[in-house]
Amino acid sequence: KRLFLLRHAESGWGKPNQDDFDRTLSMRGKRTAPLLGRHSNALDRPGNCFVFTCAADAQTWGYVSKALDSETPEELRPEFYLAEPGTLLDAIRTLEDAHASAIVINHNP
8 A cells, every 4th residue: 555645735824823724825835736646646546535624734635636637535634633643543544445545634744
């Protein structure tokens, strides 16, 4: 199995007092996120995706998923925010064997 770990694309800081959860992608992030999808296709299109629910992660997945060759099911995972590695591993272990690869898009560095 192949696992793609992806931190969201570059987020914008145009609103300094904005909550981190609500921060959206910068123009650069919007340009580069589709490249990640095309790169994923070249390696091995993900069979499933876990996405944290903050704005930048959801937006990143929107751009990445549109660039993939076919649909990839997604699961929104609010518990991923600053989660310990064990939380992520527990979720990854729930993936069905039918999926040869998966992608995790998260806020964690």
